Amino acid sequence: MSILVVGSVAFDTLKTAYGEREKILGGSATYFSLAASYFTKVRVVAVVGEDFTGEHEEVMKARGIDTTGIERAKGKTFHWGGEYGDNLNEAKTNFTDLNVFQNFKPRIPKQYTDTSFLFLANIDPALQLEVRRQMPDVKLVGGDTMNLWINISREQLTGTLKEVDILLINDGEAKLLAGDSSLPRAARKVLQMGPRALVIKHGEYGATIFFRDGMHPFRAPALPIDEVQDPTGAGDSFAGGFMGYIASQGTLDRSVLTKAMFYGGVMGSFAVERFGTERLQKLTTEEIENRFEMFRSLTHLE
Amino acid sequence: MSILVVGSVAFDTLKTAYGEREKILGGSATYFSLAASYFTKVRVVAVVGEDFTGEHEEVMKARGIDTTGIERAKGKTFHWGGEYGDNLNEAKTNFTDLNVFQNFKPRIPKQYTDTSFLFLANIDPALQLEVRRQMPDVKLVGGDTMNLWINISREQLTGTLKEVDILLINDGEAKLLAGDSSLPRAARKVLQMGPRALVIKHGEYGATIFFRDGMHPFRAPALPIDEVQDPTGAGDSFAGGFMGYIASQGTLDRSVLTKAMFYGGVMGSFAVERFGTERLQKLTTEEIENRFEMFRSLTHLE
Numbered sequence: 001m002s003i004l005v006v007g008s009v010a011f012d013t014l015k016t017a018y019g020e021r022e023k024i025l026g027g028s029a030t031y032f033s034l035a036a037s038y039f040t041k042v043r044v045v046a047v048v049g050e051d052f053t054g055e056h057e058e059v060m061k062a063r064g065i066d067t068t069g070i071e072r073a074k075g076k077t078f079h080w081g082g083e084y085g086d087n088l089n090e091a092k093t094n095f096t097d098l099n100v101f102q103n104f105k106p107r108i109p110k111q112y113t114d115t116s117f118l119f120l121a122n123i124d125p126a127l128q129l130e131v132r133r134q135m136p137d138v139k140l141v142g143g144d145t146m147n148l149w150i151n152i153s154r155e156q157l158t159g160t161l162k163e164v165d166i167l168l169i170n171d172g173e174a175k176l177l178a179g180d181s182s183l184p185r186a187a188r189k190v191l192q193m194g195p196r197a198l199v200i201k202h203g204e205y206g207a208t209i210f211f212r213d214g215m216h217p218f219r220a221p222a223l224p225i226d227e228v229q230d231p232t233g234a235g236d237s238f239a240g241g242f243m244g245y246i247a248s249q250g251t252l253d254r255s256v257l258t259k260a261m262f263y264g265g266v267m268g269s270f271a272v273e274r275f276g277t278e279r280l281q282k283l284t285t286e287e288i289e290n291r292f293e294m295f296r297s298l299t300h301l302e
Numbered sequence: 303m304s305i306l307v308v309g310s311v312a313f314d315t316l317k318t319a320y321g322e323r324e325k326i327l328g329g330s331a332t333y334f335s336l337a338a339s340y341f342t343k344v345r346v347v348a349v350v351g352e353d354f355t356g357e358h359e360e361v362m363k364a365r366g367i368d369t370t371g372i373e374r375a376k377g378k379t380f381h382w383g384g385e386y387g388d389n390l391n392e393a394k395t396n397f398t399d400l401n402v403f404q405n406f407k408p409r410i411p412k413q414y415t416d417t418s419f420l421f422l423a424n425i426d427p428a429l430q431l432e433v434r435r436q437m438p439d440v441k442l443v444g445g446d447t448m449n450l451w452i453n454i455s456r457e458q459l460t461g462t463l464k465e466v467d468i469l470l471i472n473d474g475e476a477k478l479l480a481g482d483s484s485l486p487r488a489a490r491k492v493l494q495m496g497p498r499a500l501v502i503k504h505g506e507y508g509a510t511i512f513f514r515d516g517m518h519p520f521r522a523p524a525l526p527i528d529e530v531q532d533p534t535g536a537g538d539s540f541a542g543g544f545m546g547y548i549a550s551q552g553t554l555d556r557s558v559l560t561k562a563m564f565y566g567g568v569m570g571s572f573a574v575e576r577f578g579t580e581r582l583q584k585l586t587t588e589e590i591e592n593r594f595e596m597f598r599s600l601t602h603l604e
Contacts, residue, residue, distance in 0.1 A: 181388040205507035219523050219600050224486035301560050302560060
């Protein structure tokens with residue numbers, strides 16, 4: 001079944017130990033939709049400016065992604081500049097030019113309203129809730145957020161979380177949201193805020209999914225990768241693999257969820273091997289399945 | 303088969319978010335031997351002072367640990383004082399009174415020389431090498447080290463590493479030893495220094511074993527534990543479970559090594575649930591097996 005993602009389509013200017021890139025295609029919805037496109041039909045709602053060309057759009061279209069929902073606005077596309085030092089889990093932001101993103105009012109095209117799965121990428125929780133309300137019939141809603149919203153829009157975020165089935169955040173965000181330095185306790189507190197499941201991403205150590213109903217948590221590894229050229233988009237690609245795989249399956253049992261965690265890790269691990277979305281643009285099913293097997297052998301107890 | 307551990311038997315004065323304890327039993331050899339005692343016969347070589355009582359020794363004897371090799375010296379026992387803040391992976395040292403440990407010259411009792419497995423806990427790499435040379439017939443040598451020795455005795459340590467089969471260190475130590483901020487690359491560099499296998503401990507995220515011969519790495523989880531009362535000894539308890547399980551098995555194939563990684567995580571997870579060695583003193587086989595199953599369900603892909 002198809003999945004709709006609402007988030008940012010943007011440009012990134014990046015510097016890592018492996019080099020620099022100027023104004024390359026990025027954004028949470030871009031990474032998410034490319035990663036998810038290997039599993040299911042993907043639709044995107046975002047806003048871009050006049051500097052977003054047909055060539056940029058073609059990156060998504062070539063993967064069969066429906067870009068009807070990408071609105072063209074007057075002005076420039078959201079542009080983020082950042083760099084990474086030795087700690088690849090932490091980016092130093094050089095600039096954040098919101099540009100057309102500043103006035104983003106997500107509009108869901110009519111032909112999108114029958115989408116079964118929805119992913120609310122990291123945008124203002126007020127907008128996330130608006131989108132959620134425009135899609136009353138979705139089967140499952142995934143969501144992301146960040147420290148900024150936890151700090152400045154906690155109340156709004158708490159309202160949005162009641163409408164999210166699976167929240168995907170990282171360790172620091174979970175601890176900040178719960179106000180608790182113990183990760184499992186923080187997980188329990190976040191689950192009491194609404195989501196039925198919580199995926200906490202641990203960067204190079206993988207990710208753990210916790211469940212509100214008391215089902216055993218499950219941890220998927222991240223592959224020990226020699227050369228992380230550019231960590232940008234790892235979390236969004238994880239979400240794309242995770243939600244994309246779920247959307248591709250008919251049911252939502254433990255077997256599907258645990259495999260989805262693995263596919264999330266797989267897509268995140270591909271994303272960081274090259275700058276930007278380069279690696280996610282041209283993967284083969286064989287590459288994905290081979291990496292899945294590597295992940296399995298990394299954790300499989302004989 | 304039996305295992306010999308050479309390391310510290312000490313007192314710890316600790317402060318964590320859960321309380322304080324003064325001069326409780328600790329030390330790398332103590333945690334290691336208690337954890338290993340659930341799997342195999344354990345022998346200890348260490349030095350203690352006059353303040354080490356029969357009651358302290360009884361903690362080990364009650365677990366069937368052979369304490370013949372614990373030397374009594376004039377003076378006080380090694381005493382460490384430290385505390386933990388929110389980051390449980392990092393202790394703040396308040397004092398380190400080496401006392402009798404300062405002049406520790408490990409002497410292997412004659413009746414110990416037939417021991418098949420040897421673990422060189424975190425002591426001066428020069429002493430580790432001396433011990434290793436006194437045990438030429440061991441089947442397998444495990445070892446630990448720390449930032450201090452990497453910084454002040456790198457050359458000596460490099461010599462010792464050539465005589466160690468399996469090195470167990472944490473992320474920071476591996477990166478420092480290799481001079482490389484990428485963990486998998488650091489692992490490869492450390493393996494080129496001598497050990498056939500390298501276990502890198504990731505604290506609450508588990509541990510990964512890397513092999514020199516190119517066999518797939520394997521990652522075991524750490525359990526998400528709500529209440530880490532005292533992280534002291536987690537790494538030594540991991541080593542005790544890991545090496546103890548290996549010593550208890552006849553062979554050393556991937557199946558044994560992967561289970562050993564799990565048992566390492568299991569024993570580490572018990573250690574941190576209470577202050578000091580309290581939890582490791584009275585475990586049941588059932589508790590250990592139940593936790594092993596919890597770890598398995600945490601990572602088992604259906």
